[in-house]
Amino acid sequence: MPSQPDFDYREIDDVIHGRARLAIMAFLSGAGAADFNELKARIGGTDGNMSVHIRKLEEAGYIRVEKKFSGRRPLTICHLTKTGREAWIAYIARMEALMRPNAAE
Numbered sequence: 439m440p441s442q443p444d445f446d447y448r449e450i451d452d453v454i455h456g457r458a459r460l461a462i463m464a465f466l467s468g469a470g471a472a473d474f475n476e477l478k479a480r481i482g483g484t485d486g487n488m489s490v491h492i493r494k495l496e497e498a499g500y501i502r503v504e505k506k507f508s509g510r511r512p513l514t515i516c517h518l519t520k521t522g523r524e525a526w527i528a529y530i531a532r533m534e535a536l537m538r539p540n541a542a543e
Contacts (some may be wrong), residue, residue, distance in 0.1 A: 441515060453498045454529045458483055458491040466501065466518040469527050474514040500525055 442505045461481045466472060472480070478488050492516050495501045500522030518526070 440540060445463075449532050451525055451532075452524060452528050453494060453500065456491065456494075458487060459495055462488075462495060462516070463500065463522065463526050463529075466516060467523065474516065477516060493518055495522070498522075498525075505514040 454460055458481060462477060464468065465477060465480055470479065474492070474524050477483075477492075479490065483491070492501065492503060496503050497514075498521075499519060502517045504517065506513050506515070
């Protein structure tokens with residue numbers, strides 16, 4: 439009888455697992471919030487690339503995007519949501535489970 443795997447790759451959150459989104463979530467997990475330009479500089483993305491990934495995280499409910507003005511300049515601030523923090527913690531736990539040595543060995 440085959441045994442159950444210790445880890446099921448299908449449990450990996452595909453929304454977070456993309457490289458740019460992973461970096462955004464990692465940064466926001468520590469910072470809580472950051473403006474678009476700070477995120478772009480820290481992550482190393484382009485305007486278009488970052489916009490796409492931020493939108494995907496926003497659609498998943500993992501971040502909240504706030505748009506306002508600083509003087510006459512538009513300012514976009516990304517906030518990690520409660521749902522996003524919970525998803526991040528679950529993602530990290532799944533990655534740790536994958537790296538855990540097999541208890542049977």
